Amino acid sequence: MPKLTLDAIDRQILRHLQENARIPNVDLARRVGLSPSPCSRRVRELETEGVIRRYATLIDPGAAGLPVSVFINVTLDKQIEHNLEAFESAVTELPEVMECYLMTGDADYLLRVVLADLAAYRQFLMDHLTRIPGVSNIRSSFALKQVTYRTALPLDRAEAGG
Numbered sequence: 001m002p003k004l005t006l007d008a009i010d011r012q013i014l015r016h017l018q019e020n021a022r023i024p025n026v027d028l029a030r031r032v033g034l035s036p037s038p039c040s041r042r043v044r045e046l047e048t049e050g051v052i053r054r055y056a057t058l059i060d061p062g063a064a065g066l067p068v069s070v071f072i073n074v075t076l077d078k079q080i081e082h083n084l085e086a087f088e089s090a091v092t093e094l095p096e097v098m099e100c101y102l103m104t105g106d107a108d109y110l111l112r113v114v115l116a117d118l119a120a121y122r123q124f125l126m127d128h129l130t131r132i133p134g135v136s137n138i139r140s141s142f143a144l145k146q147v148t149y150r151t152a153l154p155l156d157r158a159e160a161g162g
Contacts, residue, residue, distance in 0.1 A: 011155050016031055075107050
């Protein structure tokens, strides 16, 4: 967890970078009210401290041939450290798994998987997920429509709460 305490300028920098990670430093500096050198220094510090983890390009899944999103609840036969580590290690290696969360409630894990079609899902299930040791139950839900999708954190909410 980052140790850096974010001030108002750091939050402004992050807001602008979340909107456009390719913004030139000169434009970013102007928007947050700094000269380019201190702005660049702050961005480097945010990167070094792990507040900014990485930069990424967001690709439309449908345009890339991966229009099917599946949410999968996975239950392990025993929730012991070895089983948890083995499952997490296995799903980390599967490129179809976009997100994986250890959960409370009925299932141990929630996965979000993207695939080309139903046949690809069946193959993913049979060739990979069911073969992970310790998996005892798999329940899948197919997304019919993506209503909202965000990558930008609600920094204003964190500021108010923190």
